[in-house]
Amino acid sequence: MQSQNNYLRQWLPKQKSYLYHLLDQEALPENRRCFIYNQNGVYKCQDCLGEPLYCTGCCRSQHQYNPFHWIS
Template sequence: EGPPEPRKCSHCLGDGTYRCPDCFGRPLFCTSCCREIHRTHPFHRVEQWMGTHFQESSLRL
């Protein structure tokens, strides 16, 4: 499943490279917003868009 086009961060409208299946609505995030938002949600699983698919990623982006 691919992200919507254009891929926009749900917070700053930057490049939405990451998504979080554990967040309501599975929003897309840029790197900075993903780090900031998940600072208080360390157990959420983050996925990164790899060009053709999402792959599990680390918050140590």
């Protein structure tokens, strides 16, 4: 059985990797194109699979029946 200190020792070398992964999830992708019409994507849905980018019209039409999705 491992103690808390052993778990922390295993985690500390991986700390930077986890931080970079979390920050990458927050950043917009380099290709900022709409998932559907290849226009300028300005909205990112964090509840849709893959967190796609949408233009204004596509975001409205895709989320007409999903009003509780988290859009940023």
